[in-house]
Structure formats: structure tokens, C-alpha cells
Amino acid sequence: MVSWEYPPVVVGGLGRHVHALATELAAAGHDVVVLSRQPGGSDAATHPTADEVLDGVRVLRVAEDPLHLEFDRDMVAWTLAMGHGMLRAALTRLIPHWRPDVVHAHDWLVAHPAIALADVLEVPLVATIHATEAGRYAGWLSSPLSRQVHSAEWWLARRADTLITCSAAMRAEVAELFEVDPDPIVVLHNGIAQRSWRANAARVRDVRERYxxxxxxxxxxxxxxxxxxxxxxxxxALPRIRRAHRGTRLVVAGTGTAHDQLVAAVETHRVRRSVTFTGHLPDADLAALLRAVDAVVLPSRYEPFGIVALEAAAAGAPLVASTAGGLGEVVVDGETGVSFAPGDVAGLAGAVGRVLADPAAAARRARAARKRLGSAFEWSRIAADTASVYAAASCGGPAELGRPKIPTGNVFGRD
Structure with missing residues (x-):
């Protein structure tokens, strides 16, 4: 497996996905190597390339090159340098003594090393497309960087011998964007380890009082x-929610580039005293907070899958979620949660109101959501299905592809 993130280097859900999949495959008896990287901003002096076995998985973590590149400022150059480092490490430290049956690439950031390894080793290339640049920007590829990222995604999707997406919505998106047949694309949902989201009653009371x-x-x-x-x-939507349910508070946990805009939005909507930004929370605090709140609200406008919905369900929290992408497959309206259309502020307020107005019904839906995890989102089952994909994959061999044509307007044909 080739992935630009693997614990403890975790940027988003992709790192947790690759970790869970790799460890489950190893537990099932497969010989798994993950080719990843050391933390961003480090170098070979502070974080040299490491080769270790963790939870049955051999992890080869590549040091950053001496070049003064930063991900936020030099994304494409930084990504190319990372790929070069991965390829050198694989060819000098791994391949002379070990040969894979399949190369599995996770997203566009590892397209270069994954494609090169599959070409050189003459083995099938499996690629999981976790999200797309066009999807993140609602179909607009207005900047040179967005067009470059889209081109890398297109190259990986067109070169792969087998494609995987985490939802049916993503399968349709990938087929449309990269002009590939949707029928062979395999849909394998993300999974969840339920035990990691338990919390004792004392800690639940503590975080509720704190936040x-x-x-x-x-x-x-x-x-x-x-x-x-x-x-x-x-x-x-919070002012409307508070008019119907006085005193309602919102806790926002996480970090990202929109933080400052969200702080400004809190001022604009005059709810500063009702919103708490916690930043990143340790897993133990987050698990307790999930058990303490009246509802988890996931208002995504774009969501390839929505692993956070599984985490909330594992903790037993009532769910309110948009129907964006994979969230519409994870949260079943009226059964495992309450849904609303992406971007519909009034619909969002109404959905939250349904949960707050009937806690008993919300609790029943939360129990149903948690029960569904064991049948539909269990990692050992997902790993077994992935192994079947590997076994069925055939090697198409190297392919030289031209650049994709990128429409000047919206790639999804939207206004």
C-alpha cells in the first residue's frame, strides 16, 4: 500500500482508513507493507527513514528530502519530492528482498510512486479514490493548482487496473470526472472499530461540564x-435552532483552514457565547463528548463517505447529517439518523429540531445506527472484500496517457 499518511501521521480519514485496512489484512495472514512518509516539515536529520513492523504491518516511512519545500506553499513540488523519496526507498530498501503481488495506491498524492512501482514490478495497480478535487470545489477547477490535482487524479484513475471508491456516490463521481466505466468500479465502504469510542460515565460528565x-x-x-x-x-442555523430550543450550545471540535472564517461567522450570526471551538481533541475526550451531547451534526456540502458518522454511531450519539455523497448511504433518514439537503440552512435547523424535540426517538435511531455498524461497516469484512479485489485484479501493464481536457466551466455541468 502507498499512502501519504499513516499513523501517527494523520491528516484526515484516509490515514485511519489505510491503518485499519492494513492491520486487518495482516491479521488475516496477508503480507502487508505500507509505504508512507515521516511528518511534514521534518527531514532526514530529525526523522530518518524508518523500517519497522507495527501490528503485523511492515511500515516503511520515508524521510523528507533536503529541499526547502512546504506542503501549503509548494504542494505539487512537495508531492513530487515525496513520491521520489518513496520510490527510492522502495527500490533500495524493500524490492531487492521482497516483491508484492499488488500495489494499492490511496489517492492522487501517491500516483507517481505507485504507478512507477506497478510498472517496474509488472503487478496489478489497485487505486482507491477517496475524494476528488472537483468534488471538493463543487465542480469548479478555477485555479492552476486545482487543475494540476485533477490531472493527477485522472492519471491515477485511468492507469489503475482496478478502481475502488468508498461509496456509490463516489463511484458515479469518479466515472463522470475521469471518463471511466462505472460498472467495474468496486464500492467498499469505510469501517469502524467500535471499542475505541467507549467512555465511562465520570468522564462523560466531566467533558459535558467543561465544554x-x-x-x-x-x-x-x-x-x-x-x-x-x-x-x-x-x-x-444556530439562531433559528436556539429560538425553538432556548440555550442550545454548539461545540466545534477540529482544525482546518476555515477556522478563522467560522469564528467570523459566529460573530456575524451573533452566537459567539453559544459556540465553543475546542481545536483538536484527544480521542478519550472526543469519545466522552460524543456520549455527552444531544446530537452530532454533520452538515457537509461534499462528503465522499463520512467516517465521522460511523464514529458518532459507535459512541451512541444521535445523528443529524446532510445527504451529501456517502453520508446519504451511511445515515438512513428516520432510521439511523435525521437527514437534510446539503446547504439547506432551514432544513438543517428543522432536522436538529426533530432530534431535540423527541429525545426518545433520537435514542432509538442512535441504537439502530450502532447496531448497523456490525453488519455493514466491520473492518474484517471490508478487508476480506479488499483481498478478493486484489486476487481478481489483472495487470494491464504500463500505459502512456496524454493530459485530460479540462472544461472552462463547471465539470459537473452546474451553473
């Missing part, structure tokens, strides 16, 4: 703070 003292309703958003996550819609 939202009193008896008024408490809502929680947790995850990355980016525009596509729709947290600004939740803040916009």
Missing part, C-alpha cells in the same frame, strides 16, 4: 474545518 455546562441542549460538530464540511451552514 457545555448547564442543562440546555448541546450539539457537536467534529472533523476538519474546511468549507466543504458545511460548518458555516450549521452556525447560520
Amino acid at each position: 457545555a455546562p448547564g442543562d440546555a441542549p448541546v450539539l457537536l460538530y467534529f472533523g476538519r474545518l474546511e468549507y466543504e464540511k458545511g460548518v458555516h451552514d450549521l452556525i447560520a
Whole structure:
């Protein structure tokens, strides 16, 4: 497996996905190597390339090159340098003594090393497309960087011998964007380890008192703070929610580039005293907070899957979620949660109101959501299905592809 993040280097859900999949495959008896990187901003002096076995998985973590590159400022150059480092490490430290049956690439950031390894080793290339640049920006590829990222995604999707997406919505998106047949694309959902989201009653009381003292309703958003996550819609809906349910508070847990805009939105909507930004929370505190709140609200405008919904369900929290992308497959409206259309502020407020007005029904839906995890989102089952994909993959061999044509307007044909 080739991934730009692997614990403890975790940027988003991708790192946790690769870790869970790799360890489950290893537990099932497969020989798994993950090719990843050391933390951003480090170098070979502070974080040299490491080769270790963790939870049955051999992890080769590549040091950053001496070049003064920064991900936020030099994304494409930084990504190319990371890929070069991964390829050198694989060819000098791994391949002389070990040969894989398949190379599995996770997203566009590792397209270069993954494609090169599959070409050189003459083995099948499996690629999981976790999200797309066009999807994140609602179909607009207006900047040179967005067009470059889209081109890398297109190259990986077109070169891969087998494609995987984490939801049916993502399968349709990938097929449309990269002009590939949707039928062979395999949909394998993300999974969840339920035990990691338990919390004792004393800790639950402690975090409730710390972040939202009193008896008024408490809502929680947790995850990355980016525009596509729709947290600004939740803040916009909060005054309406508070008129119907006095004293309602919102806790926002996470970090991201939209933090400052969200703080400004809190001022704009005059709810500064009702919103708490916690930043990143340790897993133990987050697990307790999930058990303490009246509802978890996931207002995404774009969501390839929505692993945070599984985490909330594992903790037993009532769910309110948009129907964006994979969230519509994870949260079943009226059965495992309450849903609303992405970007619909009034619909969001109404959905939250349904949960706060009937706690007993919310608790029943939360129990149903947790029960569903064991049948639909269990990692050992997902790993077994992934192994079957590996076994069925055939090697198409190297392919030289031209650049994709990128429309000047919206790639999804939207206004």
C-alpha cells in the first residue's frame, strides 16, 4: 500500500482508513507493507527513514528530502519530492528482498510512486479514490493548482487496473470526472472499530461540564474545518435552532483552514457565547463528548463517505447529517439518523429540531445506527472484500496517457 499518511501521521480519514485496512489484512495472514512518509516539515536529520513492523504491518516511512519545500506553499513540488523519496526507498530498501503481488495506491498524492512501482514490478495497480478535487470545489477547477490535482487524479484513475471508491456516490463521481466505466468500479465502504469510542460515565460528565455546562441542549460538530464540511451552514442555523430550543450550545471540535472564517461567522450570526471551538481533541475526550451531547451534526456540502458518522454511531450519539455523497448511504433518514439537503440552512435547523424535540426517538435511531455498524461497516469484512479485489485484479501493464481536457466551466455541468 502507498499512502501519504499513516499513523501517527494523520491528516484526515484516509490515514485511519489505510491503518485499519492494513492491520486487518495482516491479521488475516496477508503480507502487508505500507509505504508512507515521516511528518511534514521534518527531514532526514530529525526523522530518518524508518523500517519497522507495527501490528503485523511492515511500515516503511520515508524521510523528507533536503529541499526547502512546504506542503501549503509548494504542494505539487512537495508531492513530487515525496513520491521520489518513496520510490527510492522502495527500490533500495524493500524490492531487492521482497516483491508484492499488488500495489494499492490511496489517492492522487501517491500516483507517481505507485504507478512507477506497478510498472517496474509488472503487478496489478489497485487505486482507491477517496475524494476528488472537483468534488471538493463543487465542480469548479478555477485555479492552476486545482487543475494540476485533477490531472493527477485522472492519471491515477485511468492507469489503475482496478478502481475502488468508498461509496456509490463516489463511484458515479469518479466515472463522470475521469471518463471511466462505472460498472467495474468496486464500492467498499469505510469501517469502524467500535471499542475505541467507549467512555465511562465520570468522564462523560466531566467533558459535558467543561465544554457545555448547564442543562440546555448541546450539539457537536467534529472533523476538519474546511468549507466543504458545511460548518458555516450549521452556525447560520444556530439562531433559528436556539429560538425553538432556548440555550442550545454548539461545540466545534477540529482544525482546518476555515477556522478563522467560522469564528467570523459566529460573530456575524451573533452566537459567539453559544459556540465553543475546542481545536483538536484527544480521542478519550472526543469519545466522552460524543456520549455527552444531544446530537452530532454533520452538515457537509461534499462528503465522499463520512467516517465521522460511523464514529458518532459507535459512541451512541444521535445523528443529524446532510445527504451529501456517502453520508446519504451511511445515515438512513428516520432510521439511523435525521437527514437534510446539503446547504439547506432551514432544513438543517428543522432536522436538529426533530432530534431535540423527541429525545426518545433520537435514542432509538442512535441504537439502530450502532447496531448497523456490525453488519455493514466491520473492518474484517471490508478487508476480506479488499483481498478478493486484489486476487481478481489483472495487470494491464504500463500505459502512456496524454493530459485530460479540462472544461472552462463547471465539470459537473452546474451553473
